[in-house]
Amino acid sequence: MGLLETIRTPKDLATLGTLELEQLAGEIRSFLITNVAQTGGHLGPNLGVVELTMAIHRIFESPRDSIVFDTGHQSYVHKLLTGRQDFSTLRQEGGLSGYPDRGESEHDIVESSHASSSLSWADGISRARQLTGEEDRYVVAVVGDGALTGGMAWEAINNIAADKRRRVVIVVNDNGRSYAPTVGGLADYLASLRPTIDSFRATPAYEVALDRWKKRLQNGGPLGQFTYRSLHAMKKGIKDWWAPQGMFEDLGMKYIGPVDGHNLQALENALTTARHYGGPVIVHAMTEKGHGYAPARAHEDDQFHAVGVIDPETGEPTASPGAQSWTSVFAEEIADIADERKDIVGITGAMLIPVGLHKFAARHPERVFDVGIAEQHALTSAAGMAFGGLHPVVAVYATFLNRAFDQLLMDVALHRAGVTIVLDRAGVTGPDGASHHGMWDMAMVQIVPGLHLAAPRDATRLREELREAVAIGDAPSVVRFSRGSVGKEVEAIERLSDGVDVLARRPEGSTENDVLIVSVGAMSELALDVAARLGSQGISSTVVDPRWVLPVRKSIIALAARHRLVVCIEDGVRAGGVGSRIRQEMRAAGVDTALNEVGLPVEFLAHGTRSQVLERVGLTAQQITHDIVAQVLGTKVPFARPLPGQAHPTTGSLPTL
Numbered sequence: 001m002g003l004l005e006t007i008r009t010p011k012d013l014a015t016l017g018t019l020e021l022e023q024l025a026g027e028i029r030s031f032l033i034t035n036v037a038q039t040g041g042h043l044g045p046n047l048g049v050v051e052l053t054m055a056i057h058r059i060f061e062s063p064r065d066s067i068v069f070d071t072g073h074q075s076y077v078h079k080l081l082t083g084r085q086d087f088s089t090l091r092q093e094g095g096l097s098g099y100p101d102r103g104e105s106e107h108d109i110v111e112s113s114h115a116s117s118s119l120s121w122a123d124g125i126s127r128a129r130q131l132t133g134e135e136d137r138y139v140v141a142v143v144g145d146g147a148l149t150g151g152m153a154w155e156a157i158n159n160i161a162a163d164k165r166r167r168v169v170i171v172v173n174d175n176g177r178s179y180a181p182t183v184g185g186l187a188d189y190l191a192s193l194r195p196t197i198d199s200f201r202a203t204p205a206y207e208v209a210l211d212r213w214k215k216r217l218q219n220g221g222p223l224g225q226f227t228y229r230s231l232h233a234m235k236k237g238i239k240d241w242w243a244p245q246g247m248f249e250d251l252g253m254k255y256i257g258p259v260d261g262h263n264l265q266a267l268e269n270a271l272t273t274a275r276h277y278g279g280p281v282i283v284h285a286m287t288e289k290g291h292g293y294a295p296a297r298a299h300e301d302d303q304f305h306a307v308g309v310i311d312p313e314t315g316e317p318t319a320s321p322g323a324q325s326w327t328s329v330f331a332e333e334i335a336d337i338a339d340e341r342k343d344i345v346g347i348t349g350a351m352l353i354p355v356g357l358h359k360f361a362a363r364h365p366e367r368v369f370d371v372g373i374a375e376q377h378a379l380t381s382a383a384g385m386a387f388g389g390l391h392p393v394v395a396v397y398a399t400f401l402n403r404a405f406d407q408l409l410m411d412v413a414l415h416r417a418g419v420t421i422v423l424d425r426a427g428v429t430g431p432d433g434a435s436h437h438g439m440w441d442m443a444m445v446q447i448v449p450g451l452h453l454a455a456p457r458d459a460t461r462l463r464e465e466l467r468e469a470v471a472i473g474d475a476p477s478v479v480r481f482s483r484g485s486v487g488k489e490v491e492a493i494e495r496l497s498d499g500v501d502v503l504a505r506r507p508e509g510s511t512e513n514d515v516l517i518v519s520v521g522a523m524s525e526l527a528l529d530v531a532a533r534l535g536s537q538g539i540s541s542t543v544v545d546p547r548w549v550l551p552v553r554k555s556i557i558a559l560a561a562r563h564r565l566v567v568c569i570e571d572g573v574r575a576g577g578v579g580s581r582i583r584q585e586m587r588a589a590g591v592d593t594a595l596n597e598v599g600l601p602v603e604f605l606a607h608g609t610r611s612q613v614l615e616r617v618g619l620t621a622q623q624i625t626h627d628i629v630a631q632v633l634g635t636k637v638p639f640a641r642p643l644p645g646q647a648h649p650t651t652g653s654l655p656t657l
């Protein structure tokens with residue numbers, strides 16, 4: 001039995017000696033490599049915080065002290081030390097979450113994977129501790145160098161630093177990268193601190209001694225004052241030259257570090273100093289993503305930020321690459337478009353490769369900007385670029401657009417800026433859980449005046465709609481597509497004059513045209529499956545793909561008027577989604593056909609595979625068909641016109657069609 005199995009709570013760490021702690025770190029590292037290789041997950045980030053997490057749990061007393069992880073993808077070691085050592089179900093339906101989860105442990109606090117929020121959490125928790133007479137309980141926030149490029153982090157630091165009594169310990173986990181090396185002035189600044197700086201400066205005893213010495217010098221007549229001024233100038237010179245005056249210290253935060261983030265003793269010394277300091281303090285730990293695992297260290301792109309199932313020996317994926325991904329289709333097309341148009345520029349929030357701007361960047365490095373984890377800045381900067389005559393393409397995961405809604409509304413749309421926002425990972429994503437599903441974007445953007453929203457159903461339509469989007473120069477255009485492999489090509493049988501594609505029509509000779517199925521984006525195969533199932537039950541249908549779901553095309557409204565029921569199927573929240581918008585437009589046009597919004601519930605959906613989550617919420621052909629049949633045949637809901645030969649459910653008279 002190894003040491004790791006003996007650790008049931010962080011308290012069990014207290015009895016371990018130096019050699020045992022080293023052994024435990026090694027066991028944890030082996031455990032992570034062996035287990036995450038089997039399930040997939042954030043292997044690199046967690047290998048980088050083994051010693052850091054152990055030291056934090058030895059110096060602070062979770063859950064009495066609150067430990068908050070920024071983004072949360074690096075909390076596997078924390079889970080191992082807090083009683084969760086079965087990683088066989090990691091990120092799987094019903095299994096261990098890949099992020100902190102209050103339902104799993106009292107030691108977990110922040111479940112969201114959206115970066116740069118941990119310091120605001122720490123600010124709030126520490127204010128609460130002050131007001132509830134528990135100011136002696138510490139809040140420890142573990143924040144990455146990448147997350148520190150997000151503006152929220154600095155809003156929080158402003159607030160935390162303002163109150164010297166706050167027992168907030170900000171542990172900067174500085175591995176020099178988000179996925180790729182972190183960009184921006186802060187990153188360079190942090191890196192410049194890498195030369196070893198001793199941490200004794202932060203001890204209160206040092207502060208007291210220094211103050212007493214300063215006063216004596218200043219009061220010691222002309223010689224004393226001359227000596228004080230000379231020494232002060234020398235100290236400033238040294239710091240400005242050798243150890244730049246910490247921006248944190250300028251903000252009023254005590255700074256400790258940089259500390260070797262893989263040296264347990266050094267970490268414990270720094271954290272102990274921070275704990276005794278009794279006020280807001282930054283501990284700057286220098287770590288390495290993928291530390292101790294050669295394949296990760298060698299993987300330059302992202303040092304195994306997130307891996308699928310891999311061979312633990314080599315780090316190579318065990319599964320052969322599947323069908324082409326949506327991201328790769330976008331990556332190729334945007335690079336071609338950039339070749340053709342010099343005004344096209346790309347913007348990423350520290351995710352160049354994950355969002356597919358890497359090919360564009362390789363061909364035109366001067367026209368792709370990585371702004372750090374700063375989606376709000378990305379959108380407004382894009383509005384500025386558009387004002388300057390460029391056409392920016394901002395590529396983000398759909399869920400992260402949530403953070404930049406006001407910038408989309410009031411900087412891009414209000415100024416009618418020709419900015420294209422490409423939302424990857426739109427709809428149910430799966431293993432990253434509730435905060436990662438791209439399920440709010442369509443409901444969110446449908447209230448933005450003038451915005452154009454496209455939801456391509458396959459690779460051909462993605463290429464087509466992306467080109468149509470970048471041709472819109474006087475309004476925001478959004479193109480959204482799913483995570484993973486692009487579906488099969490679905491050809492239209494007809495394209496209507498306003499660009500709507502008809503994918504299936506009622507069977508020849510059929511007299512009734514019951515159901516109009518509006519298929520949004522990647523739902524086309526599902527929609528056609530529903531149509532076929534309905535047909536086998538005597539209910540005919542028309543299936544259309546709007547391609548551009550906003551503004552709502554007139555042909556959709558005209559078709560709705562000629563059907564008994566409209567069913568809009570979308571991979572997004574149904575409340576306020578595309579279906580809701582079509583309903584509003586139908587009503588405005590005086591069309592009172594019944595409409596069902598079929599989509600995702602307004603709920604936080606736990607992790608699983610994409611298909612498991614879709615099944616869980618009933619976004620399957622079987623469930624959708626069942627509901628339509630029950631409705632049409634069971635006449636649960638009166639329709640504009642009943643089936644031929646069937647008495648109108650409310651008037652009783654037989655219809656004439």
Ligand SMILES: Cc1ncc(C[n+]2csc(CCOP(=O)(O)OP(=O)(O)O)c2C)c(N)n1
Pocket residue numbers: 045071073074113114115116143144145146147148173175177178179289305349350351373375400403
């Ligand atoms: C608002 C937001 N944008 C983008 C992401 C995607 N993302 C997940 S982890 C990560 C990099 C985080 O870098 P860092 O904070 O340095 O942590 P590390 O992975 O290096 O430990 C990014 C960009 C996110 N989680 N949240």
Ligand SMILES: CC(=O)[C@@H](O)[C@H](O)COP(=O)(O)O
Pocket residue numbers: 071073113305306354425429432483
């Ligand atoms: C934590 C985070 O936001 C990302 O690392 C995310 O886990 C990646 O998701 P994909 O696997 O969809 O790229």
Ligand SMILES: [Mg+2]
Pocket residue numbers: 144145146147173174175176177178
């Ligand atoms: Mg980092």
